[in-house]
Amino acid sequence: xxxxxxxxxxxxxxxxxxxxxxxxxxxxxxxxxxxxxxxxxxxxxxxxxxxxxxxxxxxxxxxxxxxxxxxxxxxxxxxxxxxxxxxxxxxxxxxxxxxxxxxxxxxxxxxxxxxxxxxxxxxxxxxxxxxxxxxxxxxxxxxxxxxxxxx
Amino acid sequence: xxxxxxxxxxxxxxxxxxxxxxxxxxxxxxxxxxxxxxxxxxxxxxxxxxxxxxxxxxxxxxxxxxxxxxxxxxxxxxxxxxxxxxxxxxxxxxxxxxxxxxxxxxxxxxxxxxxxxxxxxxxxxxxxxxxxxxxxxxxxxxxxxxxxxxxxxxxxxxxxxxxxxxxxxxxxxxxxxxxxxxxxxxxxxxxxxxxxxxxxxxxxxxxxxxxxxxxxxxxxxxxxxxxxxxxxxxxxxxxxxxxxxxxxxxxxxxxxxxxxxxxxxxxxxxxxxxxxxxxxxxxxxxxxxxxxxxxxxxxxxxxxxxxxxxxxxxxxxxxxxxxxxxxxxxxxxxxxxxxxxxxxxxxxxxxxxxxxxxxxxxxxxxxxxxxxxxxxx
Numbered sequence: 001x002x003x004x005x006x007x008x009x010x011x012x013x014x015x016x017x018x019x020x021x022x023x024x025x026x027x028x029x030x031x032x033x034x035x036x037x038x039x040x041x042x043x044x045x046x047x048x049x050x051x052x053x054x055x056x057x058x059x060x061x062x063x064x065x066x067x068x069x070x071x072x073x074x075x076x077x078x079x080x081x082x083x084x085x086x087x088x089x090x091x092x093x094x095x096x097x098x099x100x101x102x103x104x105x106x107x108x109x110x111x112x113x114x115x116x117x118x119x120x121x122x123x124x125x126x127x128x129x130x131x132x133x134x135x136x137x138x139x140x141x142x143x144x145x146x147x148x149x150x151x
Numbered sequence: 152x153x154x155x156x157x158x159x160x161x162x163x164x165x166x167x168x169x170x171x172x173x174x175x176x177x178x179x180x181x182x183x184x185x186x187x188x189x190x191x192x193x194x195x196x197x198x199x200x201x202x203x204x205x206x207x208x209x210x211x212x213x214x215x216x217x218x219x220x221x222x223x224x225x226x227x228x229x230x231x232x233x234x235x236x237x238x239x240x241x242x243x244x245x246x247x248x249x250x251x252x253x254x255x256x257x258x259x260x261x262x263x264x265x266x267x268x269x270x271x272x273x274x275x276x277x278x279x280x281x282x283x284x285x286x287x288x289x290x291x292x293x294x295x296x297x298x299x300x301x302x303x304x305x306x307x308x309x310x311x312x313x314x315x316x317x318x319x320x321x322x323x324x325x326x327x328x329x330x331x332x333x334x335x336x337x338x339x340x341x342x343x344x345x346x347x348x349x350x351x352x353x354x355x356x357x358x359x360x361x362x363x364x365x366x367x368x369x370x371x372x373x374x375x376x377x378x379x380x381x382x383x384x385x386x387x388x389x390x391x392x393x394x395x396x397x398x399x400x401x402x403x404x405x406x407x408x409x410x411x412x413x414x415x416x417x418x419x420x421x422x423x424x425x426x427x428x429x430x431x432x433x434x435x436x437x438x439x440x441x442x443x444x445x446x447x448x449x450x451x452x453x454x455x456x457x458x459x460x461x462x463x464x465x466x467x468x469x470x471x472x473x474x475x476x477x478x479x480x481x482x483x484x485x486x487x488x489x490x491x492x493x494x495x496x497x498x499x500x501x502x503x504x505x506x507x508x509x510x511x512x513x514x515x516x517x518x519x520x521x522x523x524x525x526x527x528x
Contacts, residue, residue, distance in 0.1 A: 123321065
């Protein structure tokens with residue numbers, strides 16, 4: 001649970017600058033205290049999680065918001081790498097994508113994503129989706145990171 | 152000419168040998184070391200469109216198209232130096248020439264024949280036109296499959312790459328409306344509304360188009376489908392439209408048919424959805440039923456809606472064909488085209504009976520998979 005001791009650390013993996021901006025606005029509008037970190041492809045995502053390169057001081061994210069279609073390394077490969085990494089596999093991952101294709105959805109769950117959300121076209125709905133995500137992951141469920149926030 | 156093979160053959164032996172050649176189930180041509188035909192059997196004569204007697208003494212090059220003739224003697228000499236049974240041409244395409252000038256693809260097996268009179272070559276000739284045609288057909292099928300894969304990839308990319316900018320346009324306009332709407336007058340706000348609703352329409356178009364293209368690009372297996380359950384599911388999906396229009400939907404007894412469940416759900420959802428959408432002033436009354444017909448089932452979905460005038464009854468099943476403007480009945484003109492494709496994939500057809508102002512009855516037959524052999528579409 002987010003005890004209010006610190007803001008939530010959320011890593012958004014998204015290559016589309018507009019979607020990043022909309023996500024920021026949605027967090028602001030929902031008045032949710034989060035450090036929203038943004039990387040634009042799967043390679044950077046893995047570097048962030050492993051604190052490599054320019055992300056040596058990166059916090060461990062409480063939640064990963066992952067787009068599927070990205071340049072260089074796409075979301076499927078990210079899921080694949082995380083699920084097989086004992087140090088990272090307990091980070092909840094919400095896939096947030098435009099794809100409604102059944103194979104994408106089933107592949108993402110097979111790679112143990114926590115949930116799969118199709119990005120709504122409508123901004124009001126987009127804001128509701130973000131509220132749903134924060135309500136669920138930071139008020140309702142207990143996250144593995146919340147137990148060692150004192151670290 | 153056969154006497155040239157074995158000196159001193161009696162007339163009876165010659166006639167017997169000829170009969171033997173003719174009895175063989177393959178076309179045979181025997182050629183001497185100078186490249187002249189000694190004899191050929193009846194099948195060979197027929198293959199090249201000639202009388203048997205015309206073959207005798209003819210240069211074997213006359214049986215091939217002009218373009219192969221100059222190089223052939225060299226090939227013959229090569230065989231004479233190494234006389235072993237083998238296929239002629241070694242992978243090169245071979246063509247035969249009929250007396251009427253037409254060509255045909257062929258395969259030739261060569262065997263050396265040694266007699267006291269000299270070296271001869273026995274050639275068995277097979278017309279492979281049919282095999283070639285099959286091969287070309289297979290190539291065409293392969294190319295088609297390839298283009299289907301391309302299409303599927305295209306649809307997939309389109310779904311992502313078109314929707315992303317649409318979301319940006321709609322979202323930022325909504326933000327402008329929310330944050331700066333107060334500084335605009337009614338006209339400005341109205342224009343923003345128009346853009347937002349256009350983008351929403353564009354999004355529906357892309358989504359429907361994807362559904363339509365997915366029908367062809369995805370292989371589905373047919374299995375028994377309980378259409379009563381499918382209609383119940385379709386009505387659940389249409390629940391808000393039913394509530395809103397205060398519709399009454401009466402469902403008769405429905406059969407189990409072979410088909411693709413997801414497609415049949417889409418079919419019923421589209422047809423029943425149309426019945427609710429194109430309603431008149433009264434609350435819609437929709438009736439769904441089925442009756443057995445030879446080889447399958449005929450379903451109907453009847454409504455008391457606005458109806459369709461006769462001249463449009465074919466057009467409505469064409470993609471992008473619409474009868475109404477967006478403001479009265481919004482839509483993409485793809486729904487019924489999807490229905491037609493689904494019905495055709497189930498070996499049936501769809502049509503509409505209607506009286507303008509009274510109502511419409513959509514009928515479609517589901518006869519099982521289009522191809523009995525594969526049970527896939």
